[in-house]
Amino acid sequence: MKPKAGHEQIEMELLLPFLKEMLAEGREVKMTVTGNSMYPLLRDRQDSVLLAKEEQPKKYDIALFVRSNGEAVLHRIIKCGQDGFIMLGDNQYEKEGPILLSQVVAVAKGFYRGERFIPFNTWWCRLYTFVWSNxxxxxxxxxxxxxWVGKLIKRAERME
Structure with missing residues (x-):
């Protein structure tokens, strides 16, 4: 898929050092979601997440982490333990981990659906997260x- 006008596609391995630097400075970074592992909440190349540095990620946070092979992945923390975090994409069935705290780059604070920002602390995001994760x-x-419910909500929003 071609990037939209005014948007560049940059490989994650090139972007990661700059991303880490900006997060270390306390800045938040908007990043387009690629892949379907967090579907149905986050849609491939349609939604973006707002990433921020988090010293102590929590259960149910969506975290950007780097696998031992260098691949950067955005998945949900489903368990926090002494050995690290257990991660799982919303559209996956195989757990991954333990992921060490040192592998976690950032935590998503919310997402953009079009131009609208939706923080993950809204009641419906928390409900979705609890039900879906369990x-x-x-x-x-x-x-x-x-x-289907998501399509109904979208249709209702267009009617407003």
Whole structure:
């Protein structure tokens, strides 16, 4: 997919040092989501997340971390332990971890759907996170329903 006019696509391995530097300075960074691992909440190349440095990420945070092979990934923390974090994409069924705190680059504070910013501390984001993260294998059954509800909400917003 081609980037929109005025937008450049930059490979993550080139972007990561600059991202870490900006976060270390206390700045927040808006980054376009690529991939489907966080669907249905975050849509590939349609939504963006607002990333910030977080000294102590918590359960249910969506974190950007770097795998041991150097790949940067945005997944949800589903468990915090002494050995590190257990991560899982909202559209995945295999847990990953332990991920060390030193591998976590940033935590998403919210996301942009179009021009609208939606913080992750809204009631419906917290409800979605709790239900989706604890649904386990039921997510396969629930996903079509969640997508359908999302389309209804979108349709209702257009009517306003």
């Amino acid at each position: 649904a386990g294998i039921l997510r396969k059954v629930l996903k079509p329903f969640v997508v």
